[in-house]
Amino acid sequence: MAIICKLEPTLMNYIEHVYKCNRHDLMAFRPFILENIKLGNIRHEFVNKLLAFKDVFKEMGTAITLSKNLKSFSTRNHAISEVVNELILQGHLPKLRNEFYPVTTSFYKPPFFQLDRAAVPYFGVRAFGVHLNGFTKNSNGSLDLWIARRAKDRLFCPGMLDNIVGGGQPIGLGIMENLIKECTEEASITKDLSTTAIPVGAISYMMETEAGLRLDTLFCFDLKLSDDFVPKNRDGEISNFYRWPIQRVAQIVNDGFEFKFNCNLVLIDFLIRHGFITPDHPHYTKLIKGLRF
Amino acid sequence: MAIICKLEPTLMNYIEHVYKCNRHDLMAFRPFILENIKLGNIRHEFVNKLLAFKDVFKEMGTAITLSKNLKSFSTRNHAISEVVNELILQGHLPKLRNEFYPVTTSFYKPPFFQLDRAAVPYFGVRAFGVHLNGFTKNSNGSLDLWIARRAKDRLFCPGMLDNIVGGGQPIGLGIMENLIKECTEEASITKDLSTTAIPVGAISYMMETEAGLRLDTLFCFDLKLSDDFVPKNRDGEISNFYRWPIQRVAQIVNDGFEFKFNCNLVLIDFLIRHGFITPDHPHYTKLIKGLRF
Structure with a gap:
């Protein structure tokens, strides 16, 4: 026995x-969409923190997306980096890892923007x-x-x-x-x-x-x-x-x-x-x- | 170039x-269900052939299932084997391979019944x-x-x-x-x-x-x-x-x-x-x- x-x-x-x-449990998250492509999933509470940055993040139906003004890799990087830094100061994100990850749907496609490693799980991106x-x-x-x-x-x-x-x-x-x-x-x-x-x-x-x-x-x-x-x-x-x-x-x-x-x-x-x-x-x-x- | x-x-x-x-395209198929478990998918035309055997096959909503009288491994085998033989005679199934496959949802679970290899894809079972x-x-x-x-x-x-x-x-x-x-x-x-x-x-x-x-x-x-x-x-x-x-x-x-x-x-x-x-x-x-x- x-x-x-x-x-x-x-x-x-x-x-x-x-x-x-x-x-x-994806119910706890909202889709993060860019150029009609789903890039990640963001927890509801963090979505609210991001939407406070009105020039960078927008609602799009039930999803969250980037402002249409942010069209290029570099403008997106710049705007998101400022948001990330501010959210670190506010205590909503851990300190930077100073290592950038590509944000993309596949390793084999060009990235939409880059994100500090510390922020990656908050955006639920690959x-x-x-x-x-x-x-x-x-x-x-x-x-x-x-x-x-x-x-x-x-x-x-x-x-x-x-x-x-x-x-x-x-x-x-x-x-x-x-x-x-x-x-x-x-x-x-x-x-x-x-x-x-x-x-x-x-x-x-x-x-x-x-x-x-x-x-x-x-x-x-x-x-x-x-x-x-x-x-x-x-x-x-x-x-x-x-x-x-x-x-x-x-x-x-x-x-x-x-x-x-x-x-x-x-x-x-x-x-x-x-x-x-x-x-x-x-x-x-x-x-x-x-x-x- | x-x-x-x-x-x-x-x-x-x-x-x-x-x-x-x-x-x-699963739209071309109807689910084959037994004991509330989906075992396979059967093409609409073949479903009609099977339903002609009223003592063996039954409709259950949009699905097809076995008659409730067929409860055991051996009674199911016997009844289905007779149907398979008749459908071969009618030209709706190819000749027997004389090799039996287990019908189950997982290789590690006991089979619900056995089916001649020739008939397996017609039932869409694993x-x-x-x-x-x-x-x-x-x-x-x-x-x-x-x-x-x-x-x-x-x-x-x-x-x-x-x-x-x-x-x-x-x-x-x-x-x-x-x-x-x-x-x-x-x-x-x-x-x-x-x-x-x-x-x-x-x-x-x-x-x-x-x-x-x-x-x-x-x-x-x-x-x-x-x-x-x-x-x-x-x-x-x-x-x-x-x-x-x-x-x-x-x-x-x-x-x-x-x-x-x-x-x-x-x-x-x-x-x-x-x-x-x-x-x-x-x-x-x-x-x-x-x-x-």
């Missing part, structure tokens, strides 16, 4: 991560990132994964477990350029090594948070590391690295919430692609579909 | 396979299958994929290119058992070898065909083959096998429709997981999402 009691929640938890990353699975294959065929622990002074998820490398995708940087940059900063992985990382797909989710709505797509990479490689953090984001057997990582993901929320999806994707979660798992097809919003 | 002209359709075609496998990517890694690091050509006497897609192994998932057989069986029949891959295949995920699609609606999930496997392995067909389904560089396979998938329709999705998934289609591809995120209905 004890085993059955253990088994049931164990089989549940992979899917709990999918549910957790996709929990949202955001993109890169995450890396760094692993070693042992001589006996077993697989170890390198896992990071986030520094305790991090704004988000301090002290939680993380992928060896992960980062947001700022405007103007290619995906591979960004991966190389993050590999250097977060784990001292050389450019020669990081360019051997294999792009293996992407996961995406739509998650309601205190700030608003996160609609994130994470481009995933696998990097085979040599047995003697040891990552070293440079930018202060990571306090420790661990080299753990994949079974241990799978157990941690399965059993709870020690990893930063979205890393669980990156790891479930890894476990599926490498055959550690098999078609016998009762949520196999649900997990596969659930990893892509 | 010539290069640009070439490039544009080339970049389009991967996504065309996703569109092709997901083209459907179907499952296994597909294998058989590849070799060459000493220079390049990758070859084994590709099959379907025999000219096949009912579906005669003479078209196919994965080295693929097959429908009949009732009562485990996924791995089925893969082992198909590996033996289609390519003379021994059980010892086929059990080393790695389950790597699944693709799914909803496709309207002449018969009705296909709502298929294919469990995908990767199998690394030794340099001297040569597949041999046993069951007459395959006329030839080819060992081609992955780049050649990618080009064929990209440029047109030489592969059986659903094999293209299995191969696009392989190309993404192994880094041959990269995040630079303008349809990358659309392809990843499009591979799962």
Whole structure:
């Protein structure tokens, strides 16, 4: 009986991560529309804050949009940046991250404007990132994964477990350029090594948070590391690295919430692609579909 | 200029396979419901054929369902089997395949009844299958994929290119058992070898065909083959096998429709997981999402 009691929640938890990353109630939000295209979702209270800036934001039926005077990328950036700064002063937005994200419906379309990373979830617009699975294959065929622990002074998820490398995708940087940059900063992985990382797909989710709505797509990479490689953090984001057997990582993901929320999806994707979660798992097809919003 | 002209359709075609496998108009169908659960979609004309069997099929609002007298798995099987046989005699269904598929909403739930494979698309119920990517890694690091050509006497897609192994998932057989069986029949891959295949995920699609609606999930496997392995067909389904560089396979998938329709999705998934289609591809995120209905 004890085993059955253990088994049931164990089989549940992979899917709990999918549910957790996709929990949202769009009734709490108003569509954010520009040039007749829906770009995001803004919580009702934040809509009211934005509408106070009459030269920048307008109502359009049930939606909110930008003033028609703001036609170009640069005029929009300028006007929105002023609003963001004012809302920070008023205490309605957290301090700037000084990293700009493109505001767009697809990574492959030109952005309508750019937004400081701190404001992105408040507008509920799409955001993109890169995450890396760094692993070693042992001589006996077993697989170890390198896992990071986030520094305790991090704004988000301090002290939680993380992928060896992960980062947001700022405007103007290619995906591979960004991966190389993050590999250097977060784990001292050389450019020669990081360019051997294999792009293996992407996961995406739509998650309601205190700030608003996160609609994130994470481009995933696998990097085979040599047995003697040891990552070293440079930018202060990571306090420790661990080299753990994949079974241990799978157990941690399965059993709870020690990893930063979205890393669980990156790891479930890894476990599926490498055959550690098999078609016998009762949520196999649900997990596969659930990893892509 | 010539290069640009070439490039544009080339970049389009991967996504065309996703569109092709997901083209459907549910207005042409009526829901097929049992125990308040939607199990499938049946084309209006075929609904009329079924409703002629008043002891078996009933209207329920806009939907069609089974008679309340048919409560158990076996009574349903018996009654539906008689209808199917009669409709074959009337020329409204093709001849039996003598292979039964489970009728269910999820591979992981007990089936409501079983249906001969030939009738499955007419009811628009879920179907499952296994597909294998058989590849070799060459000493220079390049990758070859084994590709099959379907025999000219096949009912579906005669003479078209196919994965080295693929097959429908009949009732009562485990996924791995089925893969082992198909590996033996289609390519003379021994059980010892086929059990080393790695389950790597699944693709799914909803496709309207002449018969009705296909709502298929294919469990995908990767199998690394030794340099001297040569597949041999046993069951007459395959006329030839080819060992081609992955780049050649990618080009064929990209440029047109030489592969059986659903094999293209299995191969696009392989190309993404192994880094041959990269995040630079303008349809990358659309392809990843499009591979799962």
